[in-house]
Amino acid sequence: MLLDKALIASLLGLTASSTARIIATDEVPLIGPSFLSNFDPSNSSAINHAKSQFPGLIDNLFSTGELNRTDLAFHIDVFSAATNKSIYRYSHVGENSKISLTSGELNDKTISRIGSVTKLFTVYAIIAKAGIEVFAHPVTRYLPELAGNSDSEPLDSIRWEDITVGALANQQAGSGGVADFLTEYVDLDKPLQYSPEDLLKFFRNERKPVISPFRNAVYSDGGFAILGQVLARLLGKTYREAVQEVLFDPLGLESMSTTVPTGSNLNVIDRRSIDKNTSWAGDVEIVASTGSYYSNAADLRAAGLAILNSELLSPATTSQWMKPSSGTGSLVELVGAPWEISRLEIPVTPGSNRTRISDLYTKAGGNVDYTSIFALSPDHVGETFIPAAEYAAAENARRNLAGTFVDEASPDTNLTLSVDRGHPGLGLKSFWIKGNNARDHAHWRLYPTGLNSLSRSLSSLYRTKGTLRVAHRMVEPQPQIKSRAAVEGGKGGLFDNSFVWMNLEFVGPADEFIFNLVDGRLVSVEYPISGSVLKRV
Template sequence: MLWEKAVIGSILGFAATSAAKIVGMEEVPLIGPAFLTNFDPSNSTSIRNAKSKFPGLIDNLFESGELNKTDLAFSIDVFSAATNASIYHYSHIGENSKKTLTQGKFDDQTIGRIGSVTKLFAVYAIIAKSGIEIFSDPVTKYLPELARNSSGDSLRRIRWDDITVGALASQQAGTGGALDLLTYFRDKKSPVIAPWRNAVYSDGGFAILGQVLARISGKTFTEAIQEILLDPLGMENTSTKVPTGSDLNALNRSVIDPKSSWGGDYEILAATGSMYANGADLRTAGLAILNSEILSAATTSEWMKPRSGTGSLVELVGAPWEISRLTIPVTPGSNRTRISDVYIKSGGNVDYTAIFGLSPDHGIGFSILLGGSTATPARWPLRDVVGETFIPAAEFAGVENAKHNLAGVFVDKSSPGTNLTLTVDRGRPGLGVKSLWINGTSGITSQHERLYPAGLSSVSSSLSSLYKTKGAMSIAHRMAAPEVPVKPRAAADGGQGGLFDHSFTWMTIDFAGADDELILNLVDGRLVSVEYPLTGSVFQRAH
């Protein structure tokens, strides 16, 4: 009961109170999951309570006026890589939007426009076709005609020889908007900012990337996306052209608004914001990324990394991910936080908007499809309420699973005085190494030792192994601890320190060899034994 109350309080209070109460952890963990994700989160206390309370949180947004109840139609889908299925769905149809739904409902089969989420698929297809190595190539390798736009006047001409495919994909080419690029393509397009100086959102850059995909595939952008991604993944309800058919399940706003963007399709702009999709197909794409189905695990992990900062400490830029660096409570009821990166791509076609998000730390993702005259501002409070509800809930589900299936006492019966105690501790991330004894001698030097997954599994190199819930598997972990005494975090991180942080944990892993490595052996998600490779000890679960 105390656990459940803490979970409910954390979920309900996180959005409203976290900014005022967060405390940066002194013992900084590695970026990445704090606990194993090899379990089904859908039946956890935290996810059940998140689902129960979510409709009330939406009602609060209606009552506050942040969302227009009569105008908007929206559909939310939350999915899990552990179940490869949706774990929650919520939809709303405003009175003014009822006529726009061709089947009278907004479910995960209903097609809407996804705007700039298209950019994500453009980059996904380029990597799938040519490998992530293409990011280092100058764009003129594929579009040599762009070189004609170069000159000695760096203020008036983009020097395309300096622009790589990766610069375009990560919004760092300085190419700016699409309109003047297309109007004055050959000789008048001015740079917005110097290449690689900053990330500046660029529809124009993605129009160029669409042409790169066309050149490397020998097809149009539309044909290439279909062949490289949509067909292999079975995304039958996703397209770059307006869908049609008598049995179409879609949100078609053109029936009530002649200025609607529905059907406004231009091949030259296809890569920057043309696509139509439904929640089911976005879920398919999200699970394919989390499980590294199209790309290798190494390529997927490289792709899902920051490539630029912004003027915010918590907003980073990928290719073309919009990465939100969240500070989330490490355990239910705690105000101590750790960092977790959520990979998002937002999109908008004026009266249609969309949010697509993935949390690799937790193996969950979500999509939000909206339609309405107020759809553009509405996507942000919906992104916030979905993320602030389900991501902490997924974190707490990991804590709950660790408490039930990972923590315990483990003994090497072949060696007297050789045992290991793993704990889950309030306000601290990762498994605690309470004690590690080898032949009567302690193997740890600090009570701050925490154990974190290393992302290495005996089952497969695929990222899907990170979310595998059944069978036997061995998963590498590393012990990490800050230097003692632990100094306070920087003020910007919620701590009591100054401008600089003293977060050196990442420098210490394997510094003295494999004395910080433990291998956790699981059967159907439960930890049955632990190996300590340094000494060859094997600890069997005692209780």
């Protein structure tokens, strides 16, 4: 699967569609989704529009020369946790690549190399086996062979007792690459010449630190080679056996493997007939944990849904794992374990030039002439065309959430919820309690908190049928920011004086609202502090 940054930008809808000035919304909403996600986006007008437009975006990239029409072969799969299946698929096979397809076609069952997307599954397996608390443990707890450099020159050797499993997973250990180890120990044309003990000995005695621990995130293939041995020790097996037991078998990932697929009737992209330098079948077991996997789109989709649906991890652990752990030199790129997190500015409502922040959790990988991109957007209804997903959520909110609600026991207690162009979240257009204006709420906004009556799992947020109670919080409008910080394009100083995230329940629970939904439609709103239940009229 040969991909390109231009192609990824088109897939995510990040290509600029106009030259209009983009302005960050003054509401400074909480990070996370503006609207509920419990609807099927498959047939929303926004998603259908994205589907119809996408082939034209690809054709434009071909015609402008951004992508090579004849040499590239790629498959794209967009899926949603609301339906647990694909929303959209797109394949392209260039004339020069047809010979590499052993089955004669390219589809979601076609196996390719996925490179460093492997790293994501190494961490997934470690957390699934030992819990996320393993991140706090020193790596020498599992690999005592690494210990022994405490008195060495700090510039010449790594003090492994200071390195935690989490430091390695978050790429903050300063453990560097693995190329020099491979150069010294590995020859693909000769029998096995190394062992895990050789790897650990090399990193203890010969590896110089790249940075001091936790100073910066620095990409580290070597660190993930070490993590592979952590997983192996946790199970008392080889890495290949361990990941098969912890991930592949429980999730039914039949086409995901650490070594080249074999057998008859294979459906793979084997580029050996095209490129003598291809990485196909170039497997080195000792670094399988850092970039050696094979997989197809169907298994990557299943794995992505397993993460969103908390199939192997608890909901709390899933949410903790899908968080940034470090920044970078860029304002829009963060690093997780080992997520590569793109911080996007997307319109708060369709057609608006006001934007909010949304984090896209990705992991990219490449093996010489193969490239793979894995991306999850927990802000939305799964992995999808990002602006289209946002528009679909606003479209659903306007249809199923907005409206007027009245307390039948006290008709002069009522509220009106709205979806307002250029503003994130639901607007509290009016709010009266027993005939008294509860406050001037003309610009107050309501945001979902992720809490619901079904479960703590991310997947529960996508439930489209049945009865569901969902918590929202009312956010006080941010006083107008007179001058945004310079880093946001304004003329202000270092800070923009935004305190929205500090204000929730600051003076008590008066900002809590509970939404009662039936088959995705809001039928009543509870205001717990007053005991009011307001029904849709």
